[in-house]
Amino acid sequence: MKPKSKSPKKMKLALKEPSTAVRPRIDPLAAVALGLVSKIPSLGLRRMPQVLDALHEVLEGSDTIARATRTRLQMHLIKISDKLITEPSHKSDDTDLLTTEQAAQLMGHSRPYVAMLIDSNKLKGASVSEGGHRRVPRSTVLAWVKKTNLKTKVVDTDYRTAASKAGMYDITEEQFVKITTKGKRGR
Amino acid sequence: MVVKHPLSPGGLTYAVLDANTLLAPRLADLLFDLYLVGLYYPRWAEQIEAEFLRNWAKVTQSVAKRPSQSTQRQTNSKTSSDRRAVKRLATFRAAVGDECHVSGFDDPLRLEKVPPQVDLNDRHVACAAIVLQKICVETNKLDQVFLVTKNLVDLAPIEMSRLGV
Numbered sequence: 001m002k003p004k005s006k007s008p009k010k011m012k013l014a015l016k017e018p019s020t021a022v023r024p025r026i027d028p029l030a031a032v033a034l035g036l037v038s039k040i041p042s043l044g045l046r047r048m049p050q051v052l053d054a055l056h057e058v059l060e061g062s063d064t065i066a067r068a069t070r071t072r073l074q075m076h077l078i079k080i081s082d083k084l085i086t087e088p089s090h091k092s093d094d095t096d097l098l099t100t101e102q103a104a105q106l107m108g109h110s111r112p113y114v115a116m117l118i119d120s121n122k123l124k125g126a127s128v129s130e131g132g133h134r135r136v137p138r139s140t141v142l143a144w145v146k147k148t149n150l151k152t153k154v155v156d157t158d159y160r161t162a163a164s165k166a167g168m169y170d171i172t173e174e175q176f177v178k179i180t181t182k183g184k185r186g187r
Numbered sequence: 188m189v190v191k192h193p194l195s196p197g198g199l200t201y202a203v204l205d206a207n208t209l210l211a212p213r214l215a216d217l218l219f220d221l222y223l224v225g226l227y228y229p230r231w232a233e234q235i236e237a238e239f240l241r242n243w244a245k246v247t248q249s250v251a252k253r254p255s256q257s258t259q260r261q262t263n264s265k266t267s268s269d270r271r272a273v274k275r276l277a278t279f280r281a282a283v284g285d286e287c288h289v290s291g292f293d294d295p296l297r298l299e300k301v302p303p304q305v306d307l308n309d310r311h312v313a314c315a316a317i318v319l320q321k322i323c324v325e326t327n328k329l330d331q332v333f334l335v336t337k338n339l340v341d342l343a344p345i346e347m348s349r350l351g352v
Contacts, residue, residue: 116319166271
């Protein structure tokens with residue numbers, strides 16, 4: 001009986017030692033333990049240290065089961081974060097106010113360009129605070145993106161052919177200068 | 188981000204192109220070629236485009252009066268000539284992208300900031316440069332905004348440079 005009773009204690013210590021050695025001063029699992037005891041009334045706040053120890057034991061073991069648990073947990077956390085980023089609730093879509101930088105990222109434009117659109121009232125519902133901070137509703141930005149994506153973009157960038165077809169090269173540069181500066185003061 | 192730029196080290200270089208530089212075809216070609224090799228970002232405004240079209244009409248009328256070139260110019264009707272000038276502007280816009288236009292320069296409060304030495308007809312150009320400069324330096328203090336024109340005197344370069352252009 002004696003060896004049997006000693007062996008589990010030793011195992012427990014062996015599991016606990018590495019976990020306490022690497023625990024940071026602010027325990028990231030403390031918030032999880034607190035959440036668990038507050039959600040399960042039968043545990044009570046007094047049980048929090050035990051719950052915390054149990055969490056460390058489950059997650060910090062070096063065996064295959066502990067490794068698999070950690071991997072599954074990591075994947076689960078990534079999935080939750082992604083879902084929150086890519087699928088914001090409908091409510092936040094309408095009321096969310098974006099900074100110029102956030103709007104510029106969604107619109108695929110530079111920050112100065114978006115700031116210029118806000119300042120010239122081209123983005124509905126956008127505002128500028130007294131401190132000069134610009135904000136624009138997410139719904140406005142999404143509508144703008146949709147509208148500009150629908151527009152047919154002119155892809156002809158051949159400005160030389162365009163000038164040639166317009167007969168612009170038939171006219172000397174001197175004539176352009178003379179005509180466009182006619183009536184101006186001598187300079 | 189251009190770091191070792193000859194005109195604005197550590198920042199981006201922008202230039203507001205006046206209508207007279209967009210109109211002169213060889214100069215405009217050179218200016219857009221310089222953009223395509225990464226020297227700077229050209230900017231202008233819808234009002235500058237309108238001035239381009241007005242001045243193009245004046246140029247074609249003036250050339251049509253000359254007997255030596257009248258035959259060739261008269262083959263193009265006024266409307267087709269205008270349409271081709273519009274096409275030239277469209278290629279400029281397409282080359283630079285949606286950000287080519289400066290907006291918000293016609294706001295009376297912003298126009299007030301234009302130095303009084305700037306000619307009345309050029310206030311919109313000066314204001315576009317001031318608006319662009321103010322907004323760009325909010326993102327990066329090392330960004331530089333220039334104004335390219337054939338009409339330097341009317342744009343009060345000393346007063347404009349005091350405003351950072």
